Amino acid sequence: MSSASGSYILPVELSKSYRLLNHGPTVLVSARHAGESNAMAAAWACALDYTPAKLTVVIDKATKTRQLMEQSGMFVIQVPTRAQARLVHHVGTRSALKEPGKIESAGVEWFEQAGFDVPLVAGCSAWMVCRLVPEPHNQAAYDLFIGEIVGAWADSRVFRDGHWLFEDAPDELRSLHYIAGGHFYAIGDAVTVDVASATAKA
């Protein structure tokens, strides 16, 4: 595996995979078709259901990644880290349709998980392999795609036993939350509400 964080990667229970997105991180979307792989950034990704685990992501028509998703019916949503801010901005502001060398110039390194023919971006903190759930009206009218999560993994240094551990992990593993114009925020302090008197639900 080409990921430096590879040795820390553990599977995430699919019914808990919504927690990888619940705090609203900016994500990287990647896909492969006929041996061609690409990735882009997306700020508009969101959990949709628990079981089967689903998510939504908004993908502009003028992107190579969308073509690969639609051709292969599979894609990956991954959570990049603070250490990857430049990579995220690079793949989020350039299109492989105009810059075929975008992936190389961004410094994206691919790896795979056994049993899934999709490209995962090394160095992220979490990965969700998705099967595209075809919804032609949503895709055409809103650029809105629905994916069923069929495999999920996380870097156990920062997500373990179903919980993010940002407060205990290296700062460079914090998630990124994009605003505009190259400005992101990293996720910050933990805030806990005593649920002794409440039934918590996400």
Next chain:
Amino acid sequence: MSSASGSYILPVELSKSYRLLNHGPTVLVSARHAGESNAMAAAWACALDYTPAKLTVVIDKATKTRQLMEQSGMFVIQVPTRAQARLVHHVGTRSALKEPGKIESAGVEWFEQAGFDVPLVAGCSAWMVCRLVPEPHNQAAYDLFIGEIVGAWADSRVFRDGHWLFEDAPDELRSLHYIAGGHFYAIGDAVTVDVASATAKA
């Protein structure tokens, strides 16, 4: 206006309103029908389009707020603050269908913006008044609602001129990002990528 932050509230240009959600905060959803108002928390809200500005939000069928949204065709997505963590958890874990006094026990204070018959939650940092865009299949199959943003405002202490100012604002105005079980993260440090050599886009 009953909001302590009322005097700081300024309109947000609709074409920039996506930035209120771009960093993935947990939101409060509120609605009113026939004089009855309610609010709930939602971690699954996301920007969908720039112009006209649209968003998505996932709302469980077993909620009073969903009934009010469907009856009135209007709802509000607002961004609560770190200072409101207990209120957010309270309205997010109790249903007015079972606890009619939920809004009062949560300490929710309503206010309004002229020209919109919807209830806004005082003390939040940003508010988006939405017209429900009917998509019966999405609503029935996925609990997924689309709103067109027809009015937007923010607390100018923390969002001004189209940008969040978390790093300069009081810490209690930071956005909340829910995980599960009463555990939130507040938004953290600013991370900026030099875009001199790139065309930035959200």
